[in-house]
Amino acid sequence: MKAFIKTYGCQMNERDSDALASDLVNAGYTIVSREEDADLLVFNTCSVRDAAERKAKGKIGFMRKLKNKNPELIIGVVGCMAQRMGNTLLEELPHLDFVLGTGQLHTLVDTVNKVKFDRTRLALTEPSPDVLTGLAGHYDRSWSGQIAITRGCNRFCSYCIVPYVRGRELSREKDDIIAEAKMLAANGTREILLLGQNVAAYGLNGDIRPPAPDHSPFADLLAELEEIPELLRIRFTSPYPSYFNRKLIDTIARSEKICHNIHLPLQSGSNRILQAMNRQYTNESYREKVAELKAAIKDLTLSTDVIVGFPGETDEDFALTRVLMNDVGFEQSYIFKYSPRPGAKSASMDDSVPESVKEERNQILLNDLAERVVVKLNNMVGKTVTVLAEGVSARNELRWTGRTDNNIVVHFEPDDSVQTGTLRKVEITRAGSVTLFGKLV
Numbered sequence: 442m443k444a445f446i447k448t449y450g451c452q453m454n455e456r457d458s459d460a461l462a463s464d465l466v467n468a469g470y471t472i473v474s475r476e477e478d479a480d481l482l483v484f485n486t487c488s489v490r491d492a493a494e495r496k497a498k499g500k501i502g503f504m505r506k507l508k509n510k511n512p513e514l515i516i517g518v519v520g521c522m523a524q525r526m527g528n529t530l531l532e533e534l535p536h537l538d539f540v541l542g543t544g545q546l547h548t549l550v551d552t553v554n555k556v557k558f559d560r561t562r563l564a565l566t567e568p569s570p571d572v573l574t575g576l577a578g579h580y581d582r583s584w585s586g587q588i589a590i591t592r593g594c595n596r597f598c599s600y601c602i603v604p605y606v607r608g609r610e611l612s613r614e615k616d617d618i619i620a621e622a623k624m625l626a627a628n629g630t631r632e633i634l635l636l637g638q639n640v641a642a643y644g645l646n647g648d649i650r651p652p653a654p655d656h657s658p659f660a661d662l663l664a665e666l667e668e669i670p671e672l673l674r675i676r677f678t679s680p681y682p683s684y685f686n687r688k689l690i691d692t693i694a695r696s697e698k699i700c701h702n703i704h705l706p707l708q709s710g711s712n713r714i715l716q717a718m719n720r721q722y723t724n725e726s727y728r729e730k731v732a733e734l735k736a737a738i739k740d741l742t743l744s745t746d747v748i749v750g751f752p753g754e755t756d757e758d759f760a761l762t763r764v765l766m767n768d769v770g771f772e773q774s775y776i777f778k779y780s781p782r783p784g785a786k787s788a789s790m791d792d793s794v795p796e797s798v799k800e801e802r803n804q805i806l807l808n809d810l811a812e813r814v815v816v817k818l819n820n821m822v823g824k825t826v827t828v829l830a831e832g833v834s835a836r837n838e839l840r841w842t843g844r845t846d847n848n849i850v851v852h853f854e855p856d857d858s859v860q861t862g863t864l865r866k867v868e869i870t871r872a873g874s875v876t877l878f879g880k881l882v
Contacts (some may be wrong), residue, residue, distance in 0.1 A: 442470075442480045442481065443481070444462075444465045444479055444480045445474070445475065445476050445479035445481070445483070446472065446474055446484075447476075447484050448485045449484070449485065449486050449493050449520075450486070450520070450539070451487060451489070452587065452636055453607075453636050454486075454521075455587070456481075456587040459578075459579060460576035460577065460578050460579070460582050461485070462580035463546075463578030463580040464578055464581055466580060468550045472580065476507060476539075477507065479514070480515065480769050481514075481515045481516075482504060482516045483517050483518075483738075484518050484519070484520075485520045486519070486520040487521050488519055488520075488524075488525045488602055489601070489777070490777070490778075493522075496523060498534075501503075501516070504516055504536065505534075508536040515538045515539075515553060515557060516538050517537070517538055517540070517541065517553070518534075518537060518550070519542075519549065520546075522546075523542050523566070524605075524606040525605070527542070527566045528564045533686075534843075537787065538556045538564045539564070539565075541565055541566075542566030543568075543571050543572070543606060544608055545565040545566065545572070546572055547571055547572045548575075552565065558589055560863070565751055568608045573611055574614075575614050577617065577621055577763065579766065582643055583629070584631050584863075585630065585632045585633070585831075586625040586630040587633070587634045588635055589636045589637065589638060590618055590635050590636065590637050590640060591610060591611060592607060592608065592610075592611050593609045593638065594609075596610055596638075598623075598718055598719050599718050599785060599786040599787040599788075600718055600748065600751065600782065600789075602638060602784045603616055605784050607624075609673065610638070610639065610642060610647050611647075612646070615625040615661075618662065620667075623669055626669050630671075631671065631864075632672070632673060632829060633672060633675055633676070637679075637776050639656070639680060640677045640678065640680050640681075641680035641681060642659070643659040645658060651684050655688050656686070656688065656689065657688040658700070660691075660692040662689045663675060663699055667696055667697075667699065671861075673698065673864060674700055674846060675696075675699045676700045676703045679706055680703070680704070680788065681706070681721075682705055682706070682720050682726075685705075690733060690737050690738070691757075693738055693753065694737040700846040701738050701739065701741050701742065701846050702741075702742045703742075703744075704745065705742065705744070707746065707766070708720055708748050709747070709762050710727075710764065710766065711724070711754070711757075711759075711761045712724050712725075712761075713758060714758050715751070717751065717753060717787075717790075718787075719786070720749070724765060731769050741812055741828060743770075743771050743773060743855075744771060744775070744848070745769075745774050747775070747806060748777050748779050749803050749806065750779040751812050752787060752793050753790070753794075754779075754794055759802050760807060761828045763806060763809065766806065767809055772813070773848070774807075774810050776807060776810075776875045778800065807859050816874070818872035821869050821872065822877075823869060824869050825869070826851065826867055826877075827846065827864070827865070827866055827867075828844055828851045828853075828865055829846075829862065829863070830843045830860065830865055831843055831844060833863065840855070844878055850875070850876040851877045851878070851879055852877070852878050853880060859881070865881060865882075866882040867879040867881060868882050
């Protein structure tokens with residue numbers, strides 16, 4: 442039997458798909474790269490933005506042609522869109538065989554078997570804590586690996602449907618995470634990326650109040666992971682700003698393995714808009730957190746998420762966002778034009794900002810980002826950095842690609858001693874628009 446898995450959306454979905462592929466391989470399937478070669482098609486979907494849903498629906502609808510040619514073909518939809526729509530997907534797409542919500546992903550193999558032998562159509566969307574331990578397998582093992590440490594979210598930002606499609610916040614047992622990390626390390630993984638909607642809330646048992654300055658189960662987890670000898674780097678995404686307390690900041694600052702690049706979602710620089718978004722911080726407290734991080738962590742780089750055109754956003758609100766972003770100096774920004782999502786609180790608000798204005802504001806922030814990055818990269822010419830070698834560059838087979846611990850991509854000419862997943866010193870010789878170029882030292 443052959444299976445094809447298509448993933449839409451975030452890194453959490455990528456990790457889930459990798460675990461699902463592992464489960465299928467253990468059940469006797471071969472993972473293939475073309476839909477036409479498969480006996481089973483699985484589409485892991487996203488609902489955070491309308492564009493992702495529309496793209497997935499279009500692709501799944503097109504699979505009817507394959508089903509007509511091969512009636513035995515099994516087609517399933519899993520993930521956030523499956524959770525949000527449930528049986529409606531089966532009604533809208535008659536060639537679809539099953540729908541698995543985010544709390545039922547671990548039942549994929551059993552569900553496929555039931556569809557195959559009972560010739561029934563299923564939609565399973567009930568939440569289950571078993572998904573935490575049921576998705577621990579890894580299909581694509583390499584120098585870098587991902588580990589999901591939490592699932593769901595308790596923040597209920599007004600524009601977001603994650604709490605509704607991924608459920609309430611749950612944390613995995615620390616021993617399970619450590620065991621998974623040790624398994625990966627023993628099989629050649631040298632960098633791990635810890636995943637969660639709010640990783641800094643790990644171990645707080647769903648408490649939405651930011652922890653006391655000296656209490657951070659997430660910091661304790663990081664410190665224990667650092668003790669795994671084979672691991673060279675530890676990354677994580679994404680934390681809610683107010684959960685970055687003194688203990689967590691100090692743990693990162695002291696570490697030789699926890700990377701100095703932090704994704705710190707902003708969304709808006711206007712206190713009025715932040716309140717409407719139900720974000721539990723202000724422009725001022727966000728700036729204070731950034732200052733605290735920069736004072737403690739050498740060579741820190743920051744990335745962020747921003748939404749432009751949220752309902753009611755004025756020119757003055759947008760200007761506050763732009764000034765804050767330039768003052769902080771983000772090296773990377775994921776900038777999105779607001780679109781209402783069914784089920785989110787903001788969907789009932791008047792989407793009052795014209796699309797042309799959203800596009801203009803989006804482009805302004807992208808231009809600001811490009812200018813900041815060029816200055817940052819040019820200032821690094823002549824310096825020597827340490828990169829984790831990732832392999833041959835996708836754009837030039839004569840060069841290799843590596844990444845600094847603060848997440849800057851560096852291209853360099855290799856020598857015979859370079860191996861994937863090793864740390865190497867590179868002298869920076871020139872800067873591009875988004876990456877650096879250098880030579881091995």
